[in-house]
Amino acid sequence: MGEPLVELTGVEHRYRAGRDHVPALGPLDLRVDPGEFLVVVGPSGSGKSTLLRLVGGFERPTTGEARVLGGAPVAGRDVGTVFQQPRLFPWQTVGGNIGTALRWAGVPRADRPRRIRDLLGQVGLAELAPRRTWEVSGGQQQRVAIARALAARPRLLLMDEPFAALDALTRERLQEDVRSLTDDERGVVFVTHSVDEAVFLADRVVVLSDRPGRVALDLPVPLPRSGVPADELRGSAEFAALRGEVAGAVRAVAA
Numbered sequence: 001m002g003e004p005l006v007e008l009t010g011v012e013h014r015y016r017a018g019r020d021h022v023p024a025l026g027p028l029d030l031r032v033d034p035g036e037f038l039v040v041v042g043p044s045g046s047g048k049s050t051l052l053r054l055v056g057g058f059e060r061p062t063t064g065e066a067r068v069l070g071g072a073p074v075a076g077r078d079v080g081t082v083f084q085q086p087r088l089f090p091w092q093t094v095g096g097n098i099g100t101a102l103r104w105a106g107v108p109r110a111d112r113p114r115r116i117r118d119l120l121g122q123v124g125l126a127e128l129a130p131r132r133t134w135e136v137s138g139g140q141q142q143r144v145a146i147a148r149a150l151a152a153r154p155r156l157l158l159m160d161e162p163f164a165a166l167d168a169l170t171r172e173r174l175q176e177d178v179r180s181l182t183d184d185e186r187g188v189v190f191v192t193h194s195v196d197e198a199v200f201l202a203d204r205v206v207v208l209s210d211r212p213g214r215v216a217l218d219l220p221v222p223l224p225r226s227g228v229p230a231d232e233l234r235g236s237a238e239f240a241a242l243r244g245e246v247a248g249a250v251r252a253v254a255a
């Protein structure tokens with residue numbers, strides 16, 4: 001199985017608020033292996049974004065240890081991140097946004113046009129490189145954000161409710177695209193409020209308890225990742241059973 005992509009051991013996180021400390025997360029242990037698509041769900045305020053910030057190296061655990069790719073996580077170095085809002089540079093074209101990410105990743109200038117084409121092709125936007133970011137739809141902007149996060153070929157992608165602001169149809173289409181982002185070496189940690197989205201995307205779903213978030217359920221999702229049309233998968237009895245199990249756990253922790 002190899003070295004884990006993520007290993008959280010006895011991790012707790014508390015935020016300082018004036019003289020007080022707000023317990024936000026843990027204690028919890030969590031491991032993500034190469035090839036895994038882990039989806040984290042839980043009530044509002046249960047520490048899902050905090051968990052991603054710890055893995056991304058944007059925060060350090062108050063206690064316990066976070067290891068990512070075998071070492072302490074360093075913000076902006078090891079992982080790609082996609083947030084709820086695309087956060088593109090409006091003064092650059094779609095292709096320009098990807099080009100900047102490639103430059104930051106140290107890709108030589110001569111290689112960038114081909115890589116821009118490949119990355120935009122991967123998210124179905126090959127034709128849109130010359131457009132301004134405000135000339136493309138919200139769903140397309142989020143695809144650009146995903147392509148940008150993939151520019152540095154990260155082994156780990158962190159996604160914090162990336163489709164929450166999109167309409168239902170666009171959301172389903174993007175879910176289908178995102179499902180193919182893992183391979184034997186890469187992994188994804190994806191946060192959502194949607195139980196449907198979680199079961200559709202995940203190899204494994206973790207449900208966090210109410211604040212401070214602890215692991216209330218850690219459930220493998222043994223649904224086929226390819227070869228079955230998305231509608232058929234969503235309509236299957238196995239899908240419904242898993243959705244019921246996750247929804248039950250979410251209801252229990254929110255009660």
Ligand SMILES: Nc1ncnc2c1ncn2[C@@H]1O[C@H](COP(=O)(O)OP(=O)(O)OP(=O)(O)O)[C@@H](O)[C@H]1O
Nearest residue numbers: 015016017022024043044045046047048049050211
């Ligand atoms: N910078 C901060 N300072 C103080 N408290 C914070 C800070 N960031 C988050 N918190 C608190 O920590 C807890 C967990 O927050 P977090 O954003 O991780 O939850 P979440 O599960 O992602 O929530 P949501 O689903 O609403 O986005 C919440 O109670 C929140 O108010």
